[in-house]
Each structure stands twice: as structure tokens, then as C-alpha cells.
Amino acid sequence: MQYVFKVRKDVLNIEGEGACAVYGIDMIHNSVTVKSVCDLFCSKVNAENFARFCRSKNVTPENIESVAAKILDRQSRNFYYVNKYKPCMFRRCAV
Numbered sequence: 163m164q165y166v167f168k169v170r171k172d173v174l175n176i177e178g179e180g181a182c183a184v185y186g187i188d189m190i191h192n193s194v195t196v197k198s199v200c201d202l203f204c205s206k207v208n209a210e211n212f213a214r215f216c217r218s219k220n221v222t223p224e225n226i227e228s229v230a231a232k233i234l235d236r237q238s239r240n241f242y243y244v245n246k247y248k249p250c251m252f253r254r255c256a257v
């Protein structure tokens with residue numbers, strides 16, 4: 163089954179800090195959102211790179227959260243997808 167991975171933008175209101183834009187991924191099949199994972203990244207570029215990675219690996223709705231967790235929980239936390247891994251920034255918000 164082929165999915166469309168679309169970057170979604172949400173706004174977190176942090177008490178005493180104000181608003182913070184965060185990005186996640188919507189998985190879409192036949193124009194229907196089948197899975198939505200929010201608050202993964204503070205960088206839109208990193209979210210777009212993750213969406214490309216998921217598309218290339220044909221990640222399923224059941225696995226997207228664990229795939230994101232594996233990448234975000236790595237000690238170096240760097241990931242950049244351009245058909246291969248390269249050191250770069252793929253960091254989670256410090257909120």
C-alpha cells in the first residue's frame with residue numbers, strides 16, 4: 163500500500179515561553195489521513211527529510227512512531243535524508 167507523507171504544522175503554547183511551532187507527519191491513503199504523528203520536530207526541514215525517508219522506505223502506519231523514536235532517540239540524534247545518511251541536524255525541541 164502506498165502512502166503520502168505530508169508534513170503538518172502545529173503550535174505549542176508553552177506557559178511562560180509563548181508559542182512554538184512544531185512539525186509532525188500525516189500519513190494519507192486515498193485522500194484520508196490514516197495516521198497522524200505530531201510534535202516530532204522543531205524544524206520544518208527535518209520534518210520534510212523524515213517524510214522523504216518514510217516515503218522511500220514505505221513505512222507503515224503501525225511502524226511510523228517506532229521509526230521516529232529510533233531516529234530521535236539515537237545518541238547523536240543526527241539524520242539527514244538525501245537517499246543516504248549524512249551527519250546534519252535532526253533534533254527534537256527542548257521543551
